[in-house]
Amino acid sequence: MVHLYKNNGYNMVLDVNSGSIHVVDDVVYDVLELLNEAEDRRKEEGFRQEITDKMLAKYGDDITAEDMKDVFDDLDELEENGTLFTVDVYKEGVIDFKKRQTVVKALCLHIAHDCNLACRYCFAGEGEYKGDRSLMSLEVGKKALDFLVANSGNRRNLEVDFFGGEPLMNFDVVKELVAYGRELEKTHDKHFRFTLTTNGVLLRDDVIEFANKEMDNIVLSIDGRKEVHDHMRPFKNGKGSYDFILDKFKKVAESRNQQKYYVRGTFTHYNLDFVKDVLSLADEGFEQISVEPVVAQPTVQSPDLFLKQLAKNHFHKDTSPYLIQVQMTIVTCRSNKSHLQMVILSQMNRVVPISMLLKYLYFGCLGTQQRDSDDALKYQLYKKQQVCCSNVSCRV
Numbered sequence: 001m002v003h004l005y006k007n008n009g010y011n012m013v014l015d016v017n018s019g020s021i022h023v024v025d026d027v028v029y030d031v032l033e034l035l036n037e038a039e040d041r042r043k044e045e046g047f048r049q050e051i052t053d054k055m056l057a058k059y060g061d062d063i064t065a066e067d068m069k070d071v072f073d074d075l076d077e078l079e080e081n082g083t084l085f086t087v088d089v090y091k092e093g094v095i096d097f098k099k100r101q102t103v104v105k106a107l108c109l110h111i112a113h114d115c116n117l118a119c120r121y122c123f124a125g126e127g128e129y130k131g132d133r134s135l136m137s138l139e140v141g142k143k144a145l146d147f148l149v150a151n152s153g154n155r156r157n158l159e160v161d162f163f164g165g166e167p168l169m170n171f172d173v174v175k176e177l178v179a180y181g182r183e184l185e186k187t188h189d190k191h192f193r194f195t196l197t198t199n200g201v202l203l204r205d206d207v208i209e210f211a212n213k214e215m216d217n218i219v220l221s222i223d224g225r226k227e228v229h230d231h232m233r234p235f236k237n238g239k240g241s242y243d244f245i246l247d248k249f250k251k252v253a254e255s256r257n258q259q260k261y262y263v264r265g266t267f268t269h270y271n272l273d274f275v276k277d278v279l280s281l282a283d284e285g286f287e288q289i290s291v292e293p294v295v296a297q298p299t300v301q302s303p304d305l306f307l308k309q310l311a312k313n314h315f316h317k318d319t320s321p322y323l324i325q326v327q328m329t330i331v332t333c334r335s336n337k338s339h340l341q342m343v344i345l346s347q348m349n350r351v352v353p354i355s356m357l358l359k360y361l362y363f364g365c366l367g368t369q370q371r372d373s374d375d376a377l378k379y380q381l382y383k384k385q386q387v388c389c390s391n392v393s394c395r396v
Contacts, residue, residue, distance in 0.1 A: 002036050002085060004029060013084075020083035027055060027063055031071055039085070048072055104151040106159035107144055109177075111136045112170040116201050118236045121268055121294045135170040141177040149188050161195040168202035178214045195219065197264075199233070200245030208252055218261040220249045224277020224291070231270065246284065253286055262288035 001016040011029040013022040024032070034051050035042040042048075052068040078084035114133040115122075148158055160181065162174050174196070181192040196211055197219040211218055222245065223229040230240025253261055263286045267274035274291055281289050 001088070002032060004033060004036065015084050015086055017086040017088045018083050020078075020086075022078070022084070027059060027067075028071055028075070030055065030058070031068075031075070035075075035085075042085070101153065102151065103153040103155055104148055105155050105157075106161070107148050108161045108163050109136065109141060109144055110164060111141070111162045111167040111174060111177075112165035114169050115164060115166045115199070116169065116235070117166070117199050117233055117241060118238075119233045121232060121266060136173060138173050138176050141173055142180055145177065145181055145184060145192075149184055149190055152190065156189065157191050157193060159193050159195070161197065163197050166199055166201065167196060168198050168207060171202070171207065175210060193217075197221070199241070200248050201241065203245070203248040203252065208248075208255060211252070212255055216260060218252060218256070220245075220252060220261060220263045221265075222246070222249060222263050222281070223265040223267075224271070224274065225280045228271045228274075228277055232266070232268070250285060253288075258287040262290050265289075265291040266294050267291055268294045 003014040003016055005012050005014070011024045011026065013024055013029070013032060014020075015022075031051055034054070038047065052065060055063060055068055056065065075084060079086075112135050113131065114135065145160070148160070152158055160177075162177075167174060178192075178194055181194070185191055193216040194214055195217040196215045199221045221233070222242070223232050226240070226242045229242040233241050235241055249263060253263075263281055265274070265277055265281070267277070271277060278289055278291055
């Protein structure tokens with residue numbers, strides 16, 4: 001299978017099965033389009049002569065019949081080398097794989113369809129998901145864990161995320177389900193990795209103690225600066241929740257030695273300067289930070305306009321070969337040492353390739369370059385996260 005496309009004035013040819021990419025001229029591109037449309041005939045001399053006649057008619061004196069012979073010879077050589085029109089050697093294996101029993105490795109348990117905040121961007125409609133406010137029963141939760149174990153095949157490590165709404169509104173059931181899961185581990189040779197996602201309102205010392213003992217990860221929802229957080233994540237009476245949860249989150253982070261947790265923020269058109277929110281969280285002492293875009297209906301006129309706004313708000317540019325670029329990593333990375341080839345940027349639920357961003361931005365790698373003033377803080381944040389911001393034009 002061959003995929004042909006044009007990008008930034010280049011004729012690109014992707015051989016899907018080998019992963020090879022070729023940049024070709026207009027003549028070869030046209031020839032490959034015709035060969036691709038009738039792949040079963042591409043070796044026929046009569047068909048190749050038809051293509052030659054079409055190319056000579058289209059390009060006139062720019063090419064000759066001898067040139068066309070060279071084109072076909074070059075394409076044949078690429079095919080012999082396994083970089084063009086390669087056979088899908090995994091096809092039969094994929095068909096057999098589909099016959100295998102489905103393996104379930106993770107569950108997200110909506111332990112509470114209720115919440116004690118009224119976040120403006122909440123996709124769950126203040127926790128009830130456009131239904132009734134309710135809490136998951138212990139029996140339903142047990143059946144969910146039984147289902148996971150029964151359908152996990154030979155997989156030993158299983159993931160369970162206690163989600164909501166606000167899961168701590170059903171904390172007693174969370175504790176009982178964890179205990180039930182530990183019993184299942186003994187009888188089925190499994191290991192549960194539990195995660196708790198919380199807005200922090202109901203965090204208490206006993207909750208933190210339990211979470212540190214049983215939860216492999218804790219996700220703490222906070223949107224950065226106080227004014228941004230309070231605007232987006234108020235209580236139902238309209239009062240901001242930032243001061244109520246900040247110290248609790250700090251306590252969680254320190255009690256877990258700044259590991260196996262992260263503070264998670266959401267950015268919207270209200271705070272396109274969300275790098276300031278990331279830096280605010282870093283100033284408060286959090287070392288594990290994730291900031292992600294809200295998924296909503298379009299709120300800007302075009303992707304280009306949105307990217308220009310991001311470029312204006314976030315990207316530092318200078319003449320050094322090392323260029324600081326904060327937003328890409330924070331938006332798209334939770335894990336360390338990631339090499340990114342595309343980024344999720346927009347509120348329009350789009351995945352935007354780096355090539356589109358290059359119209360406005362330059363990318364590079366921080367390397368070991370030291371910085372002053374505000375850049376120094378951004379650099380230290382990067383250094384702590386150990387994240388590579390791009391593998392495009394990498395110089396180190």
